[in-house]
Amino acid sequence: MGLHAIELPRRILVGSGVISELSGFLEALGLDGRILIVTGSHVRNNMGSIVTNILTENQHTPVWMEVESATLAEVKRIQQAAAKEEVIAVVGLGGGKSVDVAKLAAHNIRRPLISVPTSASHDGISSPMASIKGMDRPYSMICSSPLGVLADIDLIVNAPARLLASGCGDLLAKITAVWDWRLAWEEKNEYYGEYAASLALLSARFVIRRANEIGKHNVDGVRGVVEALISAGVAAGIAGSSRPCSGGEHLFSHALSLIAPGAGLHGETCGIGAIMVSKLQGEDSTGITDALRKVNAPTTAKQIGVTPEQIAKALVMAPSIRPERYTILHRDGLDYDSALKLAKETGVI
Numbered sequence: 001m002g003l004h005a006i007e008l009p010r011r012i013l014v015g016s017g018v019i020s021e022l023s024g025f026l027e028a029l030g031l032d033g034r035i036l037i038v039t040g041s042h043v044r045n046n047m048g049s050i051v052t053n054i055l056t057e058n059q060h061t062p063v064w065m066e067v068e069s070a071t072l073a074e075v076k077r078i079q080q081a082a083a084k085e086e087v088i089a090v091v092g093l094g095g096g097k098s099v100d101v102a103k104l105a106a107h108n109i110r111r112p113l114i115s116v117p118t119s120a121s122h123d124g125i126s127s128p129m130a131s132i133k134g135m136d137r138p139y140s141m142i143c144s145s146p147l148g149v150l151a152d153i154d155l156i157v158n159a160p161a162r163l164l165a166s167g168c169g170d171l172l173a174k175i176t177a178v179w180d181w182r183l184a185w186e187e188k189n190e191y192y193g194e195y196a197a198s199l200a201l202l203s204a205r206f207v208i209r210r211a212n213e214i215g216k217h218n219v220d221g222v223r224g225v226v227e228a229l230i231s232a233g234v235a236a237g238i239a240g241s242s243r244p245c246s247g248g249e250h251l252f253s254h255a256l257s258l259i260a261p262g263a264g265l266h267g268e269t270c271g272i273g274a275i276m277v278s279k280l281q282g283e284d285s286t287g288i289t290d291a292l293r294k295v296n297a298p299t300t301a302k303q304i305g306v307t308p309e310q311i312a313k314a315l316v317m318a319p320s321i322r323p324e325r326y327t328i329l330h331r332d333g334l335d336y337d338s339a340l341k342l343a344k345e346t347g348v349i
């Protein structure tokens with residue numbers, strides 16, 4: 001068994017209105033100086049002046065950079081700005097895209113990252129992984145865990161409902177991810193961390209148990225999903241890989257994003273993938289389907305605007321996305337017809 005270091009966030013603050021604590025939060029982490037804030041234009045318009053006021057009150061002069069997309073070119077642009085401005089830390093403020101770009105840029109220039117999510121759409125909030133386009137692969141890469149995570153529930157509750165539902169899809173995907181991880185341990189003698197696996201499963205079970213409340217989109221439900229996403233990211237930090245968070249269902253999601261670009265959010269396609277992969281694993285997939293329905297996440301190809309053929313093709317292509325990451329899809333190697341059958345049996349098509 002190889003060794004791996006466990007990397008975790010050092011400070012996590014979750015609660016209503018905690019954005020006003022950002023300055024003190026940075027100070028508690030010993031970050032006194034210039035800060036680079038990476039965000040999207042929408043968040044900048046809504047929150048730019050509020051956040052600038054919060055930071056300048058305490059002599060933290062923020063430098064703002066807007067990102068358009070999670071691409072390698074954007075990561076490089078952020079790195080150059082960070083070097084030029086001599087910042088001591090990078091803040092990723094926004095949805096998945098801004099946090100992902102900020103995370104990889106901060107990692108590359110060896111500066112700490114502070115993650116300030118404005119939605120709960122996936123586990124990148126606290127994980128050591130970043131999903132960036134324009135690399136040699138379509139899946140996320142391991143870099144560094146954020147040093148701090150500050151999640152303001154008031155902001156996240158006001159994000160579009162679809163993003164929260166997507167976050168739930170990413171959480172339910174841990175059920176099939178952990179199953180696949182165990183399979184890789186049993187059949188390929190891969191390192192398997194039971195504690196990290198249990199922690200990831202705990203976050204998925206929370207969604208199953210609280211699906212009705214989460215579906216109502218109230219503060220308690222949203223807070224629970226945010227904590228579960230942070231916890232799943234921490235599970236990846238403990239595992240030292242994305243294994244507890246990402247299995248065959250994620251490979252399906254990545255394949256689908258190549259076959260039908262732009263169809264469905266990350267967590268939406270992972271949730272749909274989890275339904276089918278769970279069935280293939282010999283489990284009762286209806287628990288996942290029911291929970292997805294209750295939280296208002298899509299469970300069918302039609303709901304995310306893809307055809308039955310595209311679903312089947314993505315299932316067939318999935319193992320080739322990461323040949324070395326052994327999952328049930330690698331073991332069973334679906335052909336087109338059996339993929340179509342699986343999608344039909346699970347009600348996805």
Ligand SMILES: [Zn+2]
Pocket residue numbers: 122123170245246250266270
């Ligand atoms: Zn994910």
